[in-house]
Amino acid sequence: MPATLDVLAIGNAIVDVLARVEDSFLADWQLAKGSMRLIDEAEAERLYAAFGPAIEVSGGSAANTVAGVASLGGTAGFIGKVRADQLGAVFAHDIRAAGVRYTMAGTPDGPATGRCLIAVTPDGERTMNTFLGASALIGPEDIAEADVAAAGTLYLEGYLFDRAAAKQAFEKAAAIAGAAGARVALTLSDSFCVARHREDFLALIGSSIDVLFANEAEAKALFRLDDLDGLIAQARRLCPLVVLTRSALGSVIVGGDAVNAVPAERVDEVVDVTGAGDLYAAGFLFGLSRGMGLVDCARLGTFAAAEIIAHFGARPLKPLRRQAEARGLL
Amino acid sequence: MPATLDVLAIGNAIVDVLARVEDSFLADWQLAKGSMRLIDEAEAERLYAAFGPAIEVSGGSAANTVAGVASLGGTAGFIGKVRADQLGAVFAHDIRAAGVRYTMAGTPDGPATGRCLIAVTPDGERTMNTFLGASALIGPEDIAEADVAAAGTLYLEGYLFDRAAAKQAFEKAAAIAGAAGARVALTLSDSFCVARHREDFLALIGSSIDVLFANEAEAKALFRLDDLDGLIAQARRLCPLVVLTRSALGSVIVGGDAVNAVPAERVDEVVDVTGAGDLYAAGFLFGLSRGMGLVDCARLGTFAAAEIIAHFGARPLKPLRRQAEARGLL
Numbered sequence: 001m002p003a004t005l006d007v008l009a010i011g012n013a014i015v016d017v018l019a020r021v022e023d024s025f026l027a028d029w030q031l032a033k034g035s036m037r038l039i040d041e042a043e044a045e046r047l048y049a050a051f052g053p054a055i056e057v058s059g060g061s062a063a064n065t066v067a068g069v070a071s072l073g074g075t076a077g078f079i080g081k082v083r084a085d086q087l088g089a090v091f092a093h094d095i096r097a098a099g100v101r102y103t104m105a106g107t108p109d110g111p112a113t114g115r116c117l118i119a120v121t122p123d124g125e126r127t128m129n130t131f132l133g134a135s136a137l138i139g140p141e142d143i144a145e146a147d148v149a150a151a152g153t154l155y156l157e158g159y160l161f162d163r164a165a166a167k168q169a170f171e172k173a174a175a176i177a178g179a180a181g182a183r184v185a186l187t188l189s190d191s192f193c194v195a196r197h198r199e200d201f202l203a204l205i206g207s208s209i210d211v212l213f214a215n216e217a218e219a220k221a222l223f224r225l226d227d228l229d230g231l232i233a234q235a236r237r238l239c240p241l242v243v244l245t246r247s248a249l250g251s252v253i254v255g256g257d258a259v260n261a262v263p264a265e266r267v268d269e270v271v272d273v274t275g276a277g278d279l280y281a282a283g284f285l286f287g288l289s290r291g292m293g294l295v296d297c298a299r300l301g302t303f304a305a306a307e308i309i310a311h312f313g314a315r316p317l318k319p320l321r322r323q324a325e326a327r328g329l330l
Numbered sequence: 331m332p333a334t335l336d337v338l339a340i341g342n343a344i345v346d347v348l349a350r351v352e353d354s355f356l357a358d359w360q361l362a363k364g365s366m367r368l369i370d371e372a373e374a375e376r377l378y379a380a381f382g383p384a385i386e387v388s389g390g391s392a393a394n395t396v397a398g399v400a401s402l403g404g405t406a407g408f409i410g411k412v413r414a415d416q417l418g419a420v421f422a423h424d425i426r427a428a429g430v431r432y433t434m435a436g437t438p439d440g441p442a443t444g445r446c447l448i449a450v451t452p453d454g455e456r457t458m459n460t461f462l463g464a465s466a467l468i469g470p471e472d473i474a475e476a477d478v479a480a481a482g483t484l485y486l487e488g489y490l491f492d493r494a495a496a497k498q499a500f501e502k503a504a505a506i507a508g509a510a511g512a513r514v515a516l517t518l519s520d521s522f523c524v525a526r527h528r529e530d531f532l533a534l535i536g537s538s539i540d541v542l543f544a545n546e547a548e549a550k551a552l553f554r555l556d557d558l559d560g561l562i563a564q565a566r567r568l569c570p571l572v573v574l575t576r577s578a579l580g581s582v583i584v585g586g587d588a589v590n591a592v593p594a595e596r597v598d599e600v601v602d603v604t605g606a607g608d609l610y611a612a613g614f615l616f617g618l619s620r621g622m623g624l625v626d627c628a629r630l631g632t633f634a635a636a637e638i639i640a641h642f643g644a645r646p647l648k649p650l651r652r653q654a655e656a657r658g659l660l
Contacts, residue, residue: 056386067383093379
């Protein structure tokens with residue numbers, strides 16, 4: 001049976017709340033720049049009260065990635081939970097309007113739709129504070145075998161490892177995809193998340209993951225190594241294809257018996273890096289789904305990441321496909 | 331007693347839902363480019379379902395203006411109604427975070443917080459579709475005499491004329507401000523709104539308004555005249571100070587026994603004109619509150635409008651005061 005979706009993602013369904021802050025704000029709140037931390041609803045209320053004027057825009061790491069895949073012209077689906085509230089309606093609207101198949105209904109009660117309070121400093125770096133809310137309720141019962149088996153690539157975000165039931169959903173989906181011969185891709189999401197679940201990640205990657213996305217900090221946390229050559233050597237041993245993203249230094253593709261470095265694109269002004277890794281993965285996975293070579297996949301990922309960091313928010317502002325075609329990338 | 335607020339505004343409390351659309355979208359939905367129309371909740375749901383991925387950001391015409399006044403370093407307050415729902419919390423957070431005094435609690439039941447579905451075409455023009463929701467519930471009982479009497483300027487948006495109780499609130503506040511010797515300013519808001527309530531507007535302006543803001547289309551609808559000289563002559567007769575805004579053609583200040591034209595600022599790329607008039611009024615009213623000359627007030631308004639049209643959304647992204655000081659406008 002042919003795959004009906006290029007990419008099916010499982011992740012947290014989150015609405016981003018973005019505000020510009022000065023660096024002193026991070027110091028006052030003892031926030032580690034560039035990281036993601038989980039907070040409860042009370043802490044979310046406290047932090048929000050201290051935030052400046054904000055904008056709300058749909059987010060969620062894997063959700064951003066499938067929105068990017070659809071924007072490039074791929075077929076994509078998403079599994080993740082919201083509540084039936086106003087922010088849940090915003091999330092559901094935006095992902096469907098992006099062209100992504102999303103069929104889950106909002107939960108009628110329980111915690112509110114998840115949100116991520118993102119403090120954007122003048123350097124464009126983002127520091128994330130996530131109240132998972134309803135998205136934490138996802139479990140293996142939300143994974144329909146037929147849906148997963150019909151996808152060419154299953155894409156999973158490491159953030160799901162922070163909740164036991166979500167991790168079970170994750171493992172169930174990976175097993176179904178593996179049995180169906182689908183590609184299984186994983187992003188490590190965050191270095192602190194990797195540190196929290198290192199052994200589990202290593203075991204899962206070794207047994208079930210075909211494509212691993214990690215930035216340098218995440219790879220260092222996973223392998224407990226500091227030098228790039230060591231990371232590359234470890235990556236080769238662990239997984240058939242590892243994509244190491246290095247922000248302005250570009251990316252390194254470890255796979256297919258080769259190591260290829262692809263430079264980043266120049267961006268006139270980095271406005272907000274939120275979603276850079278997510279959109280890189282979108283371009284890369286779309287390229288893989290079209291049978292492109294690894295370096296061309298990386299170039300497409302690099303292009304999509306450059307688009308997203310030039311503006312506020314982690315979803316493409318204009319269709320990526322036309323821009324990518326104009327650039328000769330598709 | 332000295333005024334405790336430079337500007338107190340009464341207006342609709344609205345969260346904007348902004349999406350980019352092609353011109354064909356306006357044609358398909360028979361929307362008049364650049365206009366504002368009122369829609370009910372069912373129509374809002376239908377239109378939203380057809381909208382592409384959107385961002386949510388606090389709006390409301392007079393609310394944008396007082397956010398701009400605060401951003402320039404003035405003291406400002408706002409009266410307008412939301413419901414106690416997630417979008418109401420967003421509105422209340424954003425206006426307070428902007429430094430505006432806003433003390434109304436969200437209504438516990440009734441219609442949801444108002445929202446404006448804004449279709450932004452590639453030319454940066456915005457076409458607005460407003461579901462007033464809870465904001466339509468404002469009435470004279472929401473106007474506290476002490477608050478109004480303590481403001482240096484009372485600022486009213488014409489949109490309030492679309493609801494009888496809101497218009498009564500409006501008239502009550504204008505009477506209190508007039509008796510207290512405060513300046514009363516009005517924006518006509520929209521040419522269709524003017525056409526709907528022309529006689530009432532003329533009567534109110536003639537009796538109670540010290541400063542009138544109107545764009546050319548609104549002035550034409552008010553005076554039923556087509557030529558600029560005729561509009562200026564009529565404006566002189568009607569109101570002590572009339573500010574005619576003309577988009578890229580700048581503004582014309584009719585008052586103080588003179589007519590002054592002030593050019594618009596060049597903007598590299600007009601991204602989204604939402605809020606241009608609101609922010610012009612912010613700069614102008616802030617200037618008046620500081621005793622600046624009319625041309626300098628117009629320059630400050632021109633500057634604030636130029637900032638807002640260079641990005642998505644109708645609230646300043648960075649504090650206006652520092653930018654205005656750097657430009658020698660303050």
